[in-house]
């Protein structure tokens with residue numbers, strides 16, 4: 245490959261914006277870089293870190309956009325470059341530099357659930373894809389397995405890596421039953437005719453450039469953004485009375501939801517934090533109603549996090565049909581008996597998908613409560629005698645209780661980790677119930693909207709295994725154990741263009757396949773380029 249300094253790789257690492265997160269996660273990053281460097285040196289190459297450990301900040305991450313620009317300013321643009329990630333990172337810290345880098349780029353994450361490093365890398369991959377920047381990507385637990393070593397060798401010698409993508413099939417080349425196609429297309433045409441409003445509370449969350457749909461692309465689907473402000477949300481929270489907040493909380497307690505309250509505001513969830521979340525829930529619905537939004541997204545992580553509690557409980561409630569009633573100041577029930585689909589972290593790609601799915605599932609006679617999750621990690625597990633790769637989908641908020649074993653009774657609220665959320669607030673946590681799902685992801689590539697989708701199965705794992713997986717990751721967040729049909733771990737990782745994945749349940753296996761086909765047709769009718777991934781029955785089969 246073309247190179248600056250002979251056989252030398254420049255390494256950069258992007259981090260969080262929050263000092264506490266960068267400090268807490270630095271040890272894992274340091275260890276990962278050591279293992280990665282050893283693997284690279286075995287091929288006779290050297291690694292040069294482009295930015296040092298900062299002893300005042302106590303971490304060695306790029307932690308701002310300006311810093312990223314300055315680091316890249318001093319990098320030879322022709323040199324091969326690796327972005328190494330073992331933590332959640334803000335892609336915009338390094339995106340500017342990567343847009344002008346000419347040498348080969350490789351993104352690498354360690355196969356560990358401890359911190360959201362795989363999630364961070366997948367977000368970066370989505371951002372690079374949207375920005376039209378060529379890159380290759382790899383992941384490994386110990387940096388000595390064949391998949392990683394072969395991939396690294398290929399990259400070192402050619403500057404790119406080829407992946408097995410035989411699990412992907414273009415919708416335009418597929419034939420599905422006419423009835424499914426008609427259903428999907430008719431649904432999409434009527435959605436597009438009516439048009440839909442996507443309420444965006446402060447666009448652009450945590451450097452997730454990939455999550456922003458350019459208006460020009462969005463409008464073609466019939467969706468239009470209403471740009472809302474989190475300041476307005478906070479102001480509306482101040483209008484909600486204690487009595488109204490108490491009513492929401494009592495409704496949840498009556499349903500059997502558990503709140504793990506303590507008294508220390510810094511480290512524990514308190515009742516007053518929960519009540520503030522109940523106010524946010526009411527305020528969000530009132531603003532959505534004021535602007536006739538069909539779906540909303542609260543980014544929370546910047547701005548609101550310095551002012552008030554986390555939005556997670558709010559998001560999970562909004563995504564559920566059975567939720568505490570919310571009334572206007574005049575006393576009218578708003579969005580009665582409906583979910584108000586919420587896109588976590590204002591991920592607009594997820595917002596579009598969420599509304600389409602929620603409405604389409606209704607037409608198909610199913611409940612369409614859906615959510616995004618982070619693709620956090622996964623391991624093989626023996627499920628009913630079959631050794632399967634079981635993904636661990638986890639999200640800091642937004643999972644509806646309808647997805648959980650025992651619904652609200654199986655749900656609890658834990659304090660958000662202090663390193664991310666200083667002012668606390670609780671999650672809506674539970675274990676997703678076994679059943680068949682349709683998974684999907686809308687993303688921007690070549691200045692067009694694309695959608696990957698397929699069928700999966702949520703499996704039940706013994707509680708000891710669930711707890712082990714929770715303890716290896718973030719035990720405060722809702723969890724889903726998913727098997728993606730006909731897709732290996734490495735095929736999925738190489739293909740997926742986002743940190744998030746959308747999931748919705750179907751009534752049974754055959755209906756998941758049917759709904760997947762109908763959804764594909766609907767997305768196609770909206771002008772989105774659709775790709776089936778993994779095993780999707782393209783013809784009607786008996787379950």
Ligand SMILES: C[C@H](O)[C@@H](O)[C@@H](O)C(=O)CO
Nearest residue numbers: 332360363618640664743
């Ligand atoms: C709290 C963290 O920043 C999370 O929000 C992060 O891991 C994500 O969920 C990214 O999708």
